[in-house]
Amino acid sequence: MNDAHLHMVVNHFPIIGTILGLGILIASIVFKNNSVKNTAYVLFIVAALFAAFSMATGEGAEEMVEDMPNVGKHIIHEHEEMAEKMALVLYVLGIISLAGLYLNYKNHAKAKLVSFIALTVAFIGVFLAQQTGTTGGEIRHTEIRANSVSADVKQKSVSGEEGESEDKE
Template sequence: MNDAHLHMLVNHFPIVGTILGLIILIGGVYFRSISIKNTAYFLFIIAAVFTVFSMSTGEGAEEIVEDMPTIGHEIIHNHEELAEKFAIVLYLLGVVSVIGLITNIRNHPKATFFSYAIVAIAAVAVFLSTKVGTSGGEIRHTEIRSEAVNQNSNAASPKSENNEY
């Protein structure tokens, strides 16, 4: 098993875990349930841990695929830049989730504030996760790249020089 394979194994959880965590946290805030909020916080913490693994295998994965046909350095660089931003937000989300968990356990008056702050951070993380996931998918799935979509759109609409109606 090489770094590209390891990267493919671990890189999905930060994305999916963050999306699920946000949905669960919104439910916890709506229903005012500490246990539901704590479940979301645990998901965010685990997502942050998986982010460490994903980032540490990303460089090795890049070395393996960067010289493959149809890949190129630009698309990998774009994915790497987005992943670094996403990782920073997820690390922040993980740390603040630990604080939120502690405030919930201790019934601290600021627990509600942290739940709303974590919703905001998680929303940013989910936005970035969609960008990172798409840019990562574009590395090997050329059919989802914007230039492929544009080429298919142009091919689908035939252009005639003599359009007489």
């Protein structure tokens, strides 16, 4: 298994784990359930660990695909920049989650405050996860790029330009 393959295996969990963790954390706050809250914290910690694995395999994956047709270094650089921001936020969220687990275990008065801090950071993490996933998907899935060929073809067919050329033949 090469770095590109490893990157593809591990890079989805930081995104999915953060989204699921946010949903579970919201449910735990609504239902005032510390066991469920701890589940969210564990998901955030695992997401942070997988973010570290993703970052570690990203450079090797970049080396393998940067010279492929329709990829280019610019699109990879955008993904790398977004991934670095996301990883940093997930590392912070992982540390907050460790503190939350500890404070819940000790029934500390600040446990509720930490859960709201985690909630805020998790929202930021989910936003960055969406951006990172999109920029990562754009590397090999050219059809989702804003300036993709299929988007140009759709625009032409909607405006009727393509139909006019068929009539002339």
